[in-house]
Amino acid sequence: MTSPFHPHTLLVVAAILIQPDGSVLLAQRPEGKTFAGLWEFPGGKVEVPESPETALARELHEELGITVQPDRLEPFTFVSEDCATFHLLMTLYLVREWENDPVGREGQTLAWVPASRLDEYPMPKADAPLVPRIQALLG
Numbered sequence: 001m002t003s004p005f006h007p008h009t010l011l012v013v014a015a016i017l018i019q020p021d022g023s024v025l026l027a028q029r030p031e032g033k034t035f036a037g038l039w040e041f042p043g044g045k046v047e048v049p050e051s052p053e054t055a056l057a058r059e060l061h062e063e064l065g066i067t068v069q070p071d072r073l074e075p076f077t078f079v080s081e082d083c084a085t086f087h088l089l090m091t092l093y094l095v096r097e098w099e100n101d102p103v104g105r106e107g108q109t110l111a112w113v114p115a116s117r118l119d120e121y122p123m124p125k126a127d128a129p130l131v132p133r134i135q136a137l138l139g
């Protein structure tokens with residue numbers, strides 16, 4: 001049954017950038033944003049009329065100054081999480097190729113983290129299931 005109070009679904013795309021040594025990139029959400037201080041996978045909201053892949057390429061350029069090819073993004077997994085005022089649907093892509101070195105262009109601190117140490121970085125609740133999946137992928 002449909003409820004008029006059912007939260008809307010927010011479509012978010014995020015990247016798991018992987019270096020040749022197997023470390024992955026985390027960004028710390030800056031002060032003033034929701035979840036400030038927590039670590040996340042870079043990305044953001046899909047805007048009309050973007051595809052998820054073009055939205056992720058845009059977000060990675062805005063946030064990190066890197067260039068990725070939308071058709072080289074590798075679908076990995078997704079999370080579906082009730083966040084009280086909205087429902088988060090976040091699709092994640094593996095990214096192994098990019099141009100330029102990532103820098104935090106929006107004040108975020110960046111960290112390259114070995115998969116085995118991902119659980120040392122506090123993340124939004126929705127990200128919790130991702131950690132064992134990434135560890136299984138990267139060993």
Ligand SMILES: Nc1nc2c([nH]c(=O)n2[C@H]2C[C@H](O)[C@@H](COP(=O)(O)OP(=O)(O)OP(=O)(O)O)O2)c(=O)[nH]1
Nearest residue numbers: 012013014033034040041042043044045124126127
């Ligand atoms: N990029 C990213 N967003 C995440 C992760 N985990 C998680 O719950 N989110 C949530 C936080 C936000 O509600 C949403 C991403 O939107 P966003 O990052 O564009 O949000 P925003 O800059 O506009 O900031 P805000 O409106 O949430 O304050 O997804 C993650 O690992 N990466």
